[in-house]
Amino acid sequence: MKVTIDGIEIEVEPGTTVLQAARMIGGDVVPPAMCYYSKLKDTGGNCRACLVEVSKGSEADPRPMPKMMPSCKTGVMDGMEVKVKTSERALDARKAVTEFLLINHPLDCPVCDQAGECDLQNLSFKHGLEKTRFKEEKRTFEPENIGDKIQLHMNRCILCYRCVHTAEQVCGSRNHGVLNRGDHAQISTYVSAAIDHEMSGNMIDVCPVGALTDKTFRFKSRVWFNKPFNAHRNCDKCCGKTTLWMFGNEIQRVTARKDEYHEVEEFICNECRFDHKEVSDWVIEGPRKFEKFSVINQNNYTRKMDTVKIATEKQILEGREQDRKKISMKEVPYKNTENS
Amino acid sequence: MGQKILFDKIHIPGIKTYDVYRENGGYASVEKALKMNPDDITEEVKTSGLRGRGGAGFPVGLKWSFIDKKSGNPRHLVCNADESEPGTFKDRYLMEYIPHLLIEGMITSSFALGANLSYIYIRGEYMWIFKTLERAIKEAYAAGWLGKNIKGSGYDLDLHVHCGGGAYICGEETALIESLEGKRGNPRIKPPFPAVKGLWQNPTVVNNVESIASVPWIVLNSGEDYAKIGLGRSTGTKLFSVSGHVKKPGVYEIEMGITVDEFMNSDEYCGGMIDDRPLKGLIPGGSSVPILPQHLIFKTANGEDRLMTYESLADGGFATGSSLGSGGFIVYNDTACIVRNTWNFSRFYHHESCGQCSPCREGTGWMEKILWRIENGQGTEEDIDVLWSVQAKIEGNTICPLGDAAAWPVAAAIRHFRDEFEYHIRFPEKIKNRDHFVNEPFEKVKHLLNSVTI
Ligand SMILES: Cc1cc2nc3c(=O)[nH]c(=O)nc-3n(C[C@H](O)[C@H](O)[C@H](O)COP(=O)(O)O)c2cc1C
Ligand code: SF4
Ligand code: SF4
Ligand code: SF4
Ligand code: FES
Numbered sequence: 001m002k003v004t005i006d007g008i009e010i011e012v013e014p015g016t017t018v019l020q021a022a023r024m025i026g027g028d029v030v031p032p033a034m035c036y037y038s039k040l041k042d043t044g045g046n047c048r049a050c051l052v053e054v055s056k057g058s059e060a061d062p063r064p065m066p067k068m069m070p071s072c073k074t075g076v077m078d079g080m081e082v083k084v085k086t087s088e089r090a091l092d093a094r095k096a097v098t099e100f101l102l103i104n105h106p107l108d109c110p111v112c113d114q115a116g117e118c119d120l121q122n123l124s125f126k127h128g129l130e131k132t133r134f135k136e137e138k139r140t141f142e143p144e145n146i147g148d149k150i151q152l153h154m155n156r157c158i159l160c161y162r163c164v165h166t167a168e169q170v171c172g173s174r175n176h177g178v179l180n181r182g183d184h185a186q187i188s189t190y191v192s193a194a195i196d197h198e199m200s201g202n203m204i205d206v207c208p209v210g211a212l213t214d215k216t217f218r219f220k221s222r223v224w225f226n227k228p229f230n231a232h233r234n235c236d237k238c239c240g241k242t243t244l245w246m247f248g249n250e251i252q253r254v255t256a257r258k259d260e261y262h263e264v265e266e267f268i269c270n271e272c273r274f275d276h277k278e279v280s281d282w283v284i285e286g287p288r289k290f291e292k293f294s295v296i297n298q299n300n301y302t303r304k305m306d307t308v309k310i311a312t313e314k315q316i317l318e319g320r321e322q323d324r325k326k327i328s329m330k331e332v333p334y335k336n337t338e339n340s
Numbered sequence: 341m342g343q344k345i346l347f348d349k350i351h352i353p354g355i356k357t358y359d360v361y362r363e364n365g366g367y368a369s370v371e372k373a374l375k376m377n378p379d380d381i382t383e384e385v386k387t388s389g390l391r392g393r394g395g396a397g398f399p400v401g402l403k404w405s406f407i408d409k410k411s412g413n414p415r416h417l418v419c420n421a422d423e424s425e426p427g428t429f430k431d432r433y434l435m436e437y438i439p440h441l442l443i444e445g446m447i448t449s450s451f452a453l454g455a456n457l458s459y460i461y462i463r464g465e466y467m468w469i470f471k472t473l474e475r476a477i478k479e480a481y482a483a484g485w486l487g488k489n490i491k492g493s494g495y496d497l498d499l500h501v502h503c504g505g506g507a508y509i510c511g512e513e514t515a516l517i518e519s520l521e522g523k524r525g526n527p528r529i530k531p532p533f534p535a536v537k538g539l540w541q542n543p544t545v546v547n548n549v550e551s552i553a554s555v556p557w558i559v560l561n562s563g564e565d566y567a568k569i570g571l572g573r574s575t576g577t578k579l580f581s582v583s584g585h586v587k588k589p590g591v592y593e594i595e596m597g598i599t600v601d602e603f604m605n606s607d608e609y610c611g612g613m614i615d616d617r618p619l620k621g622l623i624p625g626g627s628s629v630p631i632l633p634q635h636l637i638f639k640t641a642n643g644e645d646r647l648m649t650y651e652s653l654a655d656g657g658f659a660t661g662s663s664l665g666s667g668g669f670i671v672y673n674d675t676a677c678i679v680r681n682t683w684n685f686s687r688f689y690h691h692e693s694c695g696q697c698s699p700c701r702e703g704t705g706w707m708e709k710i711l712w713r714i715e716n717g718q719g720t721e722e723d724i725d726v727l728w729s730v731q732a733k734i735e736g737n738t739i740c741p742l743g744d745a746a747a748w749p750v751a752a753a754i755r756h757f758r759d760e761f762e763y764h765i766r767f768p769e770k771i772k773n774r775d776h777f778v779n780e781p782f783e784k785v786k787h788l789l790n791s792v793t794i
Contacts, residue, residue, distance in 0.1 A: 045529040046697050048737055067736045073529050096733035100702035133726050136709035159695060178524065178695070181507070183705040185695030 035160035036072035044072035114210030358479035369556035387563030389575035394548030422511035427668030571597030574649035584671035587611035625665020628745035630752030689746035717768025
């Protein structure tokens with residue numbers, strides 16, 4: 001089947017979705033996907049970030065589709081023509097979705113463990129507005145525990161349903177679902193029943209935002225201060241192939257390996273993720289390269305780097321010296337203004 | 341008097357019971373249908389031009405012909421009795437007063453589709469009707485109209501009533517199917533359509549109560565006879581549930597094609613405006629469709645009479661028209677506050693959004709909050725523009741039409757009554773007393789808007 005995306009033709013198997021076809025082409029014709037996850041069944045269709053314009057339905061029925069279509073759920077037809085970045089309407093829809101995802105979002109990136117590897121940050125950086133038009137009060141939820149190792153910050157959740165599908169398909173149970181409706185819909189293990197399946201930790205990896213975070217890593221470090229290494233160990237529960245996030249000699253976090261679309265390559269078990277934080281537990285393969293676009297990639301040490309020269313001028317240093325004195329309690333005499 | 345097809349027997353005492361219903365010719369269509377070829381019944385319904393009464397107006401016969409008979413999977417007919425749209429209460433009346441008509445329709449239609457297991461999905465708030473239907477189904481089983489080998493024809497049918505949990509979204513056909521399967525009522529992403537993969541992944545047809553209740557008449561008479569009633573592509577009779585400021589609110593069966601003027605002002609139907617106050621607006625098809633301002637109600641934009649048909653009510657598109665929708669006819673006189681009304685609808689959609697897709701989940705809440713502020717005198721000039729932009733961003737970008745249904749009323753209210761929104765924003769102190777349009781009709785204070793220079 002032949003499909004044309006932003007003028008680029010590609011031949012694909014029947015049953016391929018537009019998003020998959022775009023990923024085969026790669027580059028910037030790939031629409032952002034916040035809810036679709038190729039490693040899980042039935043995902044996609046919820047976030048609407050991947051909306052595209054189908055300007056020609058197929059060879060047989062060349063009419064354009066009137067509505068914007070979710071590329072992750074739209075199967076290709078022979079002769080279909082799709083516009084991703086060349087369509088004003090599709091870009092508008094994407095901007096709209098970005099705005100909708102952000103209005104109730106806390107935007108507490110400075111204290112959010114996901115910052116630096118967050119899909120929502122990337123989406124809003126590209127398609128978001130500088131200022132908010134939302135004047136109302138944001139809806140909030142209480143933080144909740146999903147088992148003893150995972151923290152749920154419902155405020156940051158974008159209801160992509162990825163973790164629900166993970167719970168169903170990877171952890172093989174349905175005790176993790178959605179409560180309530182509309183913008184009060186909320187991810188929850190029903191009545192906080194703990195999830196203690198040995199694969200439950202994968203929910204942290206599939207979550208595109210900082211809603212599900214690793215309690216063993218909380219507030220330890222910004223992700224870009226960690227050095228990622230590929231490592232493996234013999235594990236009878238999973239593939240044992242992971243990425244270790246090191247600070248000096250300390251393993252601060254273990255995650256599955258993620259590809260350029262931030263999807264895990266293979267799911268890992270909780271034992272690998274939470275219980276092996278000693279360097280001696282692992283065979284370290286070497287530094288991990290990242291294809292993905294993210295803050296972590298900036299100044300990544302696997303890349304050749306230019307030498308940075310700091311041109312400090314004399315005056316600036318003098319200024320610093322003065323500042324140092326001002327803020328230093330010892331050198332500035334303490335004046336009690338209340339009693340004088 | 342217009343011809344009655346659904347309500348012709350409704351005033352017979354005791355028609356709720358099987359015996360009286362049967363004495364008055366009930367279940368004759370089943371007798372006739374069982375001797376027919378199922379596909380011929382579908383053909384009859386196609387010729388009748390009957391259009392779905394659930395809101396979208398999709399031709400029923402055509403929908404039936406899409407059902408996948410080739411795969412050999414069991415087929416199902418599901419009756420959508422979830423009726424939760426504000427302003428719509430016609431199905432309730434039908435099921436409450438003549439329950440056997442729906443059951444007769446279910447049997448005939450199931451036979452046409454070759455379905456052996458069918459359901460009526462009724463909203464949870466209609467508990468007493470749920471019981472009425474259960475009783476009627478029991479009677480039908482006892483009389484041999486349901487169960488194995490119905491009247492010796494070799495056709496089996498089981499019919500169940502299922503009670504919903506009280507969510508508007510479960511009226512959307514795929515959400516209804518999910519809910520019937522025992523899951524959370526989230527709409528499915530289409531395709532695949534229910535006609536191919538519906539209930540338990542089997543081919544399924546979902547039809548509204550009124551659509552199904554029209555089938556017995558079509559089978560007994562003929563599709564052609566049905567098509568003679570009505571006007572053009574709006575064939576047959578239609579139930580309208582009238583509420584608001586008219587003398588005689590209620591449920592009426594009309595032949596399609598009468599004028600809106602006749603329907604609203606004749607003594608046979610609504611009987612004119614209550615207290616003879618002036619008419620201000622009309623929502624002809626339930627809360628999801630655009631409101632019409634006074635000058636577009638009786639005449640279309642190009643000066644023709646507005647008729648009670650799918651085409652005429654939609655004439656002019658959304659710029660100057662509306663839609664027949666589900667027949668929830670809501671009439672407003674000059675004391676009604678459009679802003680408050682729009683806020684109230686928004687509140688409903690905010691509450692009822694399933695929360696699956698971002699534009700509807702976030703957008704409905706946003707609109708409600710803005711409208712609440714405007715209504716309570718805390719609005720600002722930019723709010724109207726933000727509101728307009730938010731509704732435009734929801735429309736068409738969602739999984740199911742609830743997003744559109746939430747956007748349209750807001751869009752129409754701003755389109756036709758923008759000055760009333762501005763009045764709310766500029767004169768918050770006048771809004772507070774809540775009777776501003778009674779003692780101070782809007783026409784009299786409207787000039788204030790112009791005298792304020794920005
Ligand atoms: C949000 C939403 C709510 C709906 N509610 C109802 C309803 O309460 N009753 C109904 O018959 N159809 C309802 N519908 C329409 C159904 O999806 C479906 O189109 C209809 O049941 C088909 O029947 P028909 O072809 O006989 O009209 C609703 C649709 C949407 C999007
Ligand atoms: S989830 Fe992403 S956008 Fe939200 S606070 Fe965390 S880092 Fe920021
Ligand atoms: S918690 Fe994360 S993965 Fe789960 S629905 Fe929310 S955003 Fe998606
Ligand atoms: S449009 Fe609204 S009700 Fe429909 S699927 Fe999306 S969130 Fe749910
Ligand atoms: S990725 Fe397609 S709708 Fe979310």
